[in-house]
Amino acid sequence: xxxxxxxxxxxxxxxxxxxxxxxxxxxxxxxxxxxxxxxxxxxxxxxxxxxxxxxxxxxxxxxxxxxxxxxxxxxxxxxxxxxxxxxxxxxxxxxxxxxxxxxxxxxxxxxxxxxxxxxxxxxxxxxxxxxxxxxxxxxxxxxxxxxxxxxxxxxxxxxxxxxxxxxxxxxxxxxxxxxxxxxxxxxxxxxxxxxxxxxxxxxxxxxxxxxxxxxxxxxxxxxxxxxxxxxxxxxxxxxxxxxxxxxxxxxxxxxxxxxxxxxxxxxxxxxxxxxxxxxxxxxxxxxxxxxxxxxxxxxxxxxxxxxxxxxxxxxxxxxxxxxxxxxxxxxxxxxxxxxxxxxxxxxxxxxxxxxxxxxxxxxxxxxxxxxxxxxxxxxxxxxxxxxxxxxxxxxxxxxxxxxxxxxxxxxxxxxxxxxxxxxxxxxxxxxxxxxxxxxxxxxxxxxxxxxxxxxxxxx
Amino acid sequence: xxxxxxxxxxxxxxxxxxxxxxxxxxxxxxxxxxxxxxxxxxxxxxxxxxxxxxxxxxxxxxxxxxxxxxxxxxxxxxxxxxxxxxxxxxxxxxxxxxxxxxxxxxxxxxxxxxxxxxxxxxxxxxxxxxxxxxxxxxxxxxxxxxxxxxxxxxxxxxxxxxxxxxxxxxxxxxxxxxxxxxxxxxxxxxxxxxxxxxxxxxxxxxxxxxxxxxxxxxxxxxxxxxxxxxxxxxxxxxxxxxxxxxxxxxxxxxxxxxxxxxxxxxxxxxxxxxxxxxxxxxxxxxxxxxxxxxxxxxxxxxxxxxxxxxxxxxxxxxxxxxxxxxxxxxxxxxxxxxxxxxxxxxxxxxxxxxxxxxxxxxxxxxxxxxxxxxxxxxxxxxxxxxxxxxxxxxxxxxxxxxxxxxxxxxxxxxxxxxxxxxxxxxxxxxxxxxxxxxxxxxxxxxxxxxxxxxxxxxxxxxxxxxxxxxxxxxxxxxxx
Ligand code: SF4
Numbered sequence: 020x021x022x023x024x025x026x027x028x029x030x031x032x033x034x035x036x037x038x039x040x041x042x043x044x045x046x047x048x049x050x051x052x053x054x055x056x057x058x059x060x061x062x063x064x065x066x067x068x069x070x071x072x073x074x075x076x077x078x079x080x081x082x083x084x085x086x087x088x089x090x091x092x093x094x095x096x097x098x099x100x101x102x103x104x105x106x107x108x109x110x111x112x113x114x115x116x117x118x119x120x121x122x123x124x125x126x127x128x129x130x131x132x133x134x135x136x137x138x139x140x141x142x143x144x145x146x147x148x149x150x151x152x153x154x155x156x157x158x159x160x161x162x163x164x165x166x167x168x169x170x171x172x173x174x175x176x177x178x179x180x181x182x183x184x185x186x187x188x189x190x191x192x193x194x195x196x197x198x199x200x201x202x203x204x205x206x207x208x209x210x211x212x213x214x215x216x217x218x219x220x221x222x223x224x225x226x227x228x229x230x231x232x233x234x235x236x237x238x239x240x241x242x243x244x245x246x247x248x249x250x251x252x253x254x255x256x257x258x259x260x261x262x263x264x265x266x267x268x269x270x271x272x273x274x275x276x277x278x279x280x281x282x283x284x285x286x287x288x289x290x291x292x293x294x295x296x297x298x299x300x301x302x303x304x305x306x307x308x309x310x311x312x313x314x315x316x317x318x319x320x321x322x323x324x325x326x327x328x329x330x331x332x333x334x335x336x337x338x339x340x341x342x343x344x345x346x347x348x349x350x351x352x353x354x355x356x357x358x359x360x361x362x363x364x365x366x367x368x369x370x371x372x373x374x375x376x377x378x379x380x381x382x383x384x385x386x387x388x389x390x391x392x393x394x395x396x397x398x399x400x401x402x403x404x405x406x407x408x409x410x411x412x413x414x415x416x417x418x419x420x421x422x423x424x425x426x427x428x429x430x431x432x433x434x435x436x437x438x439x440x441x442x443x444x445x446x447x448x449x450x451x452x453x454x455x456x457x458x459x460x461x462x463x464x465x466x467x468x469x470x471x472x473x474x475x476x477x478x
Numbered sequence: 479x480x481x482x483x484x485x486x487x488x489x490x491x492x493x494x495x496x497x498x499x500x501x502x503x504x505x506x507x508x509x510x511x512x513x514x515x516x517x518x519x520x521x522x523x524x525x526x527x528x529x530x531x532x533x534x535x536x537x538x539x540x541x542x543x544x545x546x547x548x549x550x551x552x553x554x555x556x557x558x559x560x561x562x563x564x565x566x567x568x569x570x571x572x573x574x575x576x577x578x579x580x581x582x583x584x585x586x587x588x589x590x591x592x593x594x595x596x597x598x599x600x601x602x603x604x605x606x607x608x609x610x611x612x613x614x615x616x617x618x619x620x621x622x623x624x625x626x627x628x629x630x631x632x633x634x635x636x637x638x639x640x641x642x643x644x645x646x647x648x649x650x651x652x653x654x655x656x657x658x659x660x661x662x663x664x665x666x667x668x669x670x671x672x673x674x675x676x677x678x679x680x681x682x683x684x685x686x687x688x689x690x691x692x693x694x695x696x697x698x699x700x701x702x703x704x705x706x707x708x709x710x711x712x713x714x715x716x717x718x719x720x721x722x723x724x725x726x727x728x729x730x731x732x733x734x735x736x737x738x739x740x741x742x743x744x745x746x747x748x749x750x751x752x753x754x755x756x757x758x759x760x761x762x763x764x765x766x767x768x769x770x771x772x773x774x775x776x777x778x779x780x781x782x783x784x785x786x787x788x789x790x791x792x793x794x795x796x797x798x799x800x801x802x803x804x805x806x807x808x809x810x811x812x813x814x815x816x817x818x819x820x821x822x823x824x825x826x827x828x829x830x831x832x833x834x835x836x837x838x839x840x841x842x843x844x845x846x847x848x849x850x851x852x853x854x855x856x857x858x859x860x861x862x863x864x865x866x867x868x869x870x871x872x873x874x875x876x877x878x879x880x881x882x883x884x885x886x887x888x889x890x891x892x893x894x895x896x897x898x899x900x901x902x903x904x905x906x907x908x909x910x911x912x913x914x915x916x917x918x919x920x921x922x923x924x925x926x927x928x929x930x931x932x933x934x935x936x937x938x939x940x941x942x943x944x945x946x947x948x949x950x951x952x953x954x955x956x957x958x
Binding site (some may be wrong): 029031033034036037038039042043059060062079080081082083084085086087090093120121122123124125126127128129131138141142143144146147149154155158166169171172173175177179181183185186187188189190191192193194195197211212215219238270295299300301302305309316319321322323325326327328329330331332333335363378381382384385388433461463464475 | 483485491493497501502503505506507508510511512513515516528529530531532534535541542544546548549550551552553554558561562563564565566567569570572573574575590591593594633660666667671674700706708709712738739741742743745747749750751752754755756757758759772773789792795796799804805806807808809811831832833834835837873923950
């Protein structure tokens with residue numbers, strides 16, 4: 020093309036960092052290092068000799084700056100450009116809400132806990148599941164790897180738990196429901212990713228079928244990830260709603276609830292089950308509706324409507340990062356206000372209150388029923404959310420409760436949540452005692468009965 | 479610049495677009511990142527896919543990639559960009575997903591993710607910036623740092639104790655899953671042109687659903703190399719590209735294949751897939767087996783892995799639930815269930831099973847001697863023990879109130895030509911000894927469970943009847 024017809028090459032000196040890579044690129048040697056400091060940028064831009072330049076444009080593809088060299092003058096003076104009014108963009112797309120689709124009345128299913136949670140995920144509209152096999156949670160992934168392809172869904176076996184949580188970060192970031200099955204050592208590996216999800220405000224559901232540690236421990240039932248779930252979700256100021264099921268039915272119901280809550284708050288939700296809950300088979304009644312997921316306005320879905328969106332947890336400005344943390348903390352306060360859940364049995368007139376969750380709550384319920392038959396004023400308070408701890412339901416009971424017995428399969432992790440909640444509520448609370456097992460052994464109803472009898476006798 | 483690109487016209491995310499930051503990158507003068515960005519930005523527009531593109535920002539100097547790309551953007555944890563990219567790609571197969579990573583991110587902390595993403599071969603595009611140094615953290619050794627090269631963590635030069643540098647493209651090109659791998663540079667007009675072409679080619683492979691594309695870019699880091707931009711270009715030309723030869727390492731012809739189905743939310747199909755049904759199973763029991771326990775019956779089934787204790791336990795659980803009771807089954811699980819011992823705890827409750835374990839069962843079904851020895855004494859007074867007398871010779875010593883039934887389960891099953899049904903023989907014996915539910919409760923549940931293996935139904939029914947008969951007639955040894 021003759022010189023006249025090619026568009027001229029224009030240097031915007033303020034945007035040139037003076038690296039000189041264009042100098043080498045110019046076959047006519049029309050560009051040279053400058054000598055004058057550009058006042059606005061502090062750099063020394065290159066200089067183009069327009070008498071020599073023949074508009075060949077080879078320098079353009081050598082310039083690492085998007086707008087340093089161009090064919091038009093970059094309009095630096097435009098006030099919008101200078102002061103950062105957002106350049107015109109299409110408005111953020113509307114949220115497409117998830118849709119409830121009625122199901123016909125169905126007979127009960129007989130399901131293992133892991134299967135029940137998997138079916139809960141399918142009924143919640145989850146079609147993207149990632150996972151790494153780990154006992155005693157694996158059956159969830161196995162069932163979904165079989166069923167998802169029949170529903171146009173994907174199960175991807177990741178190369179590790181670290182990869183798993185990051186696959187979920189991608190799918191959650193695209194605005195779709197996603198989940199995994201894991202167990203304690205695997206869950207521990209996912210924590211960094213969970214922190215990133217919380218920071219970037221992305222939804223995802225984790226079914227953590229807890230087993231004993233420390234280290235490799237073994238595969239029986241334990242509850243010793245409650246600390247991680249409630250207090251240790253990776254680095255930073257992190258929290259997530261932690262649900263504690265007690266049966267296959269609740270594995271399904273709480274998985275469905277988890278999907279609802281994860282999108283409501285744009286924050287991960289953890290279903291913390293113990294090993295028995297993954298393995299126990301029982302009756303499961305199906306809900307009367309399933310969910311077709313929507314597509315939130317904030318999603319980075321990879322289409323034109325959502326192309327302006329960003330998932331990120333990095334804020335260079337410390338004030339902004341503090342504000343972001345405050346925004347996330349405000350969500351935690353909302354969760355604490357609205358999402359406390361519990362079940363109480365014989366608690367209204369109890370003098371001794373047993374507190375337990377997961378499978379130990381079943382043993383505790385059996386013990387309480389037995390002790391009530393014997394005439395002892397004993398009740399059960401079962402947190403359904405371990406975080407937020409359901410303190411609001413407990414406070415009124417403390418008028419008549421004289422002692423609390425915490426029953427758990429860990430070295431006091433549930434009790435710590437109780438103590439923190441009491442303290443935060445400004446209460447000393449009644450006398451606390453406990454029954455604990457570890458290593459895969461669950462407290463039995465008989466032991467609970469003996470413990471309760473013991474503390475009542477002492478009093 | 480020349481053509482249209484996928485860059486924002488104004489970088490509002492870069493310090494809120496204030497002043498010059500709204501139009502310049504955060505990169506050092508002469509840094510290769512800006513060029514690689516430019517070639518991606520141009521290619522996306524040339525392919526007409528910028529609006530459906532998701533750029534994954536790594537951790538490293540390119541962490542702020544999202545300042546510049548007017549596309550969807552997701553910022554990933556260190557090293558995890560390919561995993562995040564796959565999450566995006568699978569969520570929306572029509573999206574174009576680019577994982578953009580540096581050498582620390584991709585070749586060190588994220589090595590597992592990139593290798594498995596490449597081997598998986600799902601069409602995403604990876605741009606790998608190799609400048610043989612950690613930029614963002616201040617010039618530390620990278621996996622790609624050359625032998626002898628100094629960095630802030632190899633002040634005396636990389637030596638034997640740090641191991642030799644890693645040639646990533648060579649590694650990726652060995653993986654069957656990767657379709658296209660090329661190493662490029664940016665030091666002169668020719669290499670820059672080739673780099674742009676390679677990036678566009680990798681993206682094209684993705685747009686057409688053909689495969690995984692990987693472009694390594696030998697890139698200048700004048701800052702941490704302590705060189706001028708011009709010298710840095712020369713360093714890539716004369717040194718880096720000698721250690722990491724440029725060129726196409728793999729370019730396989732691949733047909734378009736990536737076209738996943740759309741997710742299905744049809745309630746009818748979902749119900750079918752989860753094998754739910756509106757049909758309620760028929761009931762055969764007149765009431766809860768109060769003669770065993772007023773509210774809750776517990777049963778332990780124990781044997782070796784393969785004895786069928788778990789299957790039998792599940793059948794009892796299902797039969798009880800079909801009768802409208804609550805029931806649970808907990809297996810011993812994990813490695814134990816593979817060949818070793820296999821125990822199952824079952825509860826049947828009139829209203830609700832509370833404690834699901836069965837430390838003191840009403841009933842013990844034992845398939846081998848160790849199981850019988852271990853659990854016989856735990857059976858409650860007035861309870862029942864059924865054991866396989868074909869493999870256990872000695873009757874257990876138990877409380878006089880416990881009824882003990884030796885049943886030759888294995889021998890009966892063998893005589894029926896199917897050793898696997900010995901657990902069903904035990905089931906028949908259990909029902910006959912205890913009158914737990916009704917015979918039809920078990921037989922119906924058996925038939926339902928075998929719906930997909932109809933041919934097995936007759937032998938199972940026969941096994942069940944033999945179990946009933948053995949208890950009724952006191953058959954403890956079996957000769958066929
Ligand atoms: S430190 Fe190196 S890689 Fe990072 S922006 Fe500067 S020149 Fe580029």
